[in-house]
Amino acid sequence: MPGKTKYNLVDDGHDLRIPLHNEEAFQHGINFEAKYIGSLDVARPSSRVEIVAAMRRIRVSEDTERSPV
Template structure:
């Protein structure tokens, strides 16, 4: 039995994604229509051309820090990931009529 632990691993997936061998969850055909995710939106920023994952992680941490500093409420949104891009829509609750 191999003795692996998280602390002894030499691979950092934030900096090096060459050893990331995860199997894709969704097929390519599904991305043509789009995949929808429900989320809570705290902010956005533009990362012009990230060279590695560290730049992306830094941008996400900056957004989270600014959100916590403002103390604003989270907006409920739907995120659509498709071949033409990523779209964010505000979630609306269905009105109940009696």
């Protein structure tokens, strides 16, 4: 079995350009479980980093409201 060369170093599992699910799955729908944590008015995010930051702010604000003082 030949070893990896310097031109074959990409692992397709980490390539974001290759779709994770096929087109039929999107037509049928993808089911997943989710739990409502809370809501907050946030500005429209323009990147994934801002989306994650907004979700963290919501989670932290809900945790502080629920925690007994």
